[in-house]
Amino acid sequence: MTSFPNINSLQAASTTPAHIIQSDAEAIEIAKQLAEQFRKNTVQRDAERILPFDEIEAYSQSGLWAITVPKAFGGAEVSSDTVAQVIALMSGVDGSIGQIPQNHFYALEVLRNTGTAEQKQKLYAEVLAGARFGNALAEFKTKTAAQKQTSIRPHDDGFVVNGEKFYCTGSLFAHRIPTLVKAPDGREYLAFIARESAGLELIDDWTGFGQRTTGSGSVKFHQVAVPATDVIPFDHAFTEPTLVGPFAQIMHAAIEVGIARAAFEESLRRVHQARPWIDSGLDLASEDPLTKYELGRIAADVRASEVLLKQAARAIDAARPQPNAENIAKASLDVAKVRAHSTETALKAASKLIELAGSRGSQREDGLDRFWRNARVHTLHDAGRWKYFFIANYLLNGVLPPRRGTL
Missing domain, CATH: 1.20.140.10 (Butyryl-CoA Dehydrogenase, subunit A, domain 3)
Structure with a gap:
């Protein structure tokens, strides 16, 4: 088990802005090229559990992680069919690489529906530049999967998050960790927590016999401060x-x-x-x-x-x-x-x-x-x-x- 607290190396890895894809056809063509590139060493990565940091960096720098960004914010806003084709292509050569961006796109879809214009402008711009979002949604210490204990409370002019998450696919490769949290009034929010935040601990403890290199470890939050601008409603994405x-x-x-x-x-x-x-x-x-x-x-x-x-x-x-x-x-x-x-x-x-x-x-x-x-x-x-x-x-x-x- 490896712990990854406050890793800044990923922040430095993407200093060059990512390519910005303009169309569905371009997205498919780039995906086909990358899939062939990722096919190399796929058996070795799985057998030895070699986490695909280089591959994921190339993946996001290609612009494919920004293809769902709305056109109004500078993205290609490709069709759902194109997103599905891209993911299927990647999954065919490496099931783990195919799954890693799934929660990234999921978080962007929540943002599309419940974020403010200012929040969209900020977070979409990060993604267009090459930022990757992971996830911290699931918990395994509650009686049912629907119950959540990770909390968010007001603190100064923002919030503070405490709790623990499991099966956090893509978190080890991410620049932000969108985290499902519950407020004292019972409402649920998605907090886009920066990777370098003090009190955030990433743990490489995923031991599944499949999808071995998805970076699906645990994430712990110890009094993690989050600006109010990085928190959006989550429950409205399903009540509406x-x-x-x-x-x-x-x-x-x-x-x-x-x-x-x-x-x-x-x-x-x-x-x-x-x-x-x-x-x-x-x-x-x-x-x-x-x-x-x-x-x-x-x-x-x-x-x-x-x-x-x-x-x-x-x-x-x-x-x-x-x-x-x-x-x-x-x-x-x-x-x-x-x-x-x-x-x-x-x-x-x-x-x-x-x-x-x-x-x-x-x-x-x-x-x-x-x-x-x-x-x-x-x-x-x-x-x-x-x-x-x-x-x-x-x-x-x-x-x-x-x-x-x-x-």
Whole structure:
């Protein structure tokens, strides 16, 4: 376990302003180039748990971490489909790198909905220059996941934060840690806490068997002072009709779609290298009819997940100009469909990869197990079985799904 209190090296690392992407097409092209770059050493990073500091610096400096900044504030404001494609591309080459910016974009979406114009101007400008936001949302010492103990209280002309968070994905790479806090009156806020703040402690204690290099350690807050200008409402993002929930979830779905597609593509390569099953009587594994059957099923499922992902992205973008209860619910349900399907598809495609590769697929140096391990750990964020429940409850009884980031 490594502790990272008051790290200033990351602040100095981004002294050169990041590139500013101008369009959806440019974002996709840059993502494709970076994905190929990140493909190198991905097995080694996972096996030895080498945190991708250089890769994440290149990722944010490319301008991709600013693609959701609204055009009014100087960003490209790309479509949800483009965001999903970028995340899927990255997740296909490295599931950890694919997940790291998810909470960054999530925080920016909360800011879009509940921040003041002055707060948006300040924080969006930081992101356009190359700043990275992590997260400190989840807690593990409460009875339920909905309960939060990390507190924010007035202090001088600002606030002070105390508490402890877990599963803080991306925090080790971040310049700010958006932290979910509760005020004495019970209201919830998101505090964009600067990394160099006194009393902030980052701990590299993530031991998950998958998504091993996401920087998802713990964060502790010991009387951390936060300016009032860095605190925005959080609860309003869900009590009001906003896209924060479905947007958060489509990024999770994109991670799984990316892993599923990459696992399937790797399966095709491995089958060409595998020996045929002895009972097939064939000379090539690629001619085995039962192998073809399994690959055909996976191909259909992967494509279905990709189509559902695009459908969900379009529903989000259709609701964005004038969000209301009805179109937010439609977007949430479309996202729930891909979220449920991509969960099952990623797990199945990753498992079939090892099965169809044969005994050779179990060799540690190939790291084929990383696809399943990454998918299994990531899909634990929330249960696919509840996605199906909300879909059916709406179709049968007209009950709108809840507004939250876990649908």
